Amino acid sequence: MFKLGLGYVCDYNYDIKQDDILKLETKTSEEQQMVLSAVEAFREEGRAEGLQEVRQEFAAYLLQKGMGPEEIVEVTKLSREQVESLQQKINSTS
Numbered sequence: 001m002f003k004l005g006l007g008y009v010c011d012y013n014y015d016i017k018q019d020d021i022l023k024l025e026t027k028t029s030e031e032q033q034m035v036l037s038a039v040e041a042f043r044e045e046g047r048a049e050g051l052q053e054v055r056q057e058f059a060a061y062l063l064q065k066g067m068g069p070e071e072i073v074e075v076t077k078l079s080r081e082q083v084e085s086l087q088q089k090i091n092s093t094s
Contacts, residue, residue, distance in 0.1 A: 060086050 055076045062072050069083045076083075 063087055063090055
C-alpha cells in the first residue's frame with residue numbers, strides 16, 4: 001500500500017524520485033502513514049481544484065449561450081459572485 005501510494009506521486013512528476021521511495025520504505029509504519037496521508041491530501045486538493053475549474057469553464061459557456069446567472073448558480077453550485085465575475089470577464093473581452 002505504501003509503495004503504491006508513493007508510486008502515484010512519482011507517476012505524476014511530483015519531485016519525489018524512486019530512490020526517495022526506497023529510503024521511505026525503511027521508515028516505521030507510523031511515518032509511512034503520515035506520508036500517505038499527505039499524498040492523499042494533495043490528491044484531494046487537486047481534485048477539488050480541478051472540479052472548480054470545470055465548473056467555472058462550464059459556467060462561462062452557459063453565460064455565452066445566454067443562460068441567466070441565477071440558473072447557472074443553481075446548476076454549477078458556484079456562488080453568485082463567481083458567476084458575476086465570469087460575466088464581467090466575458091463582457092470585457094467581447
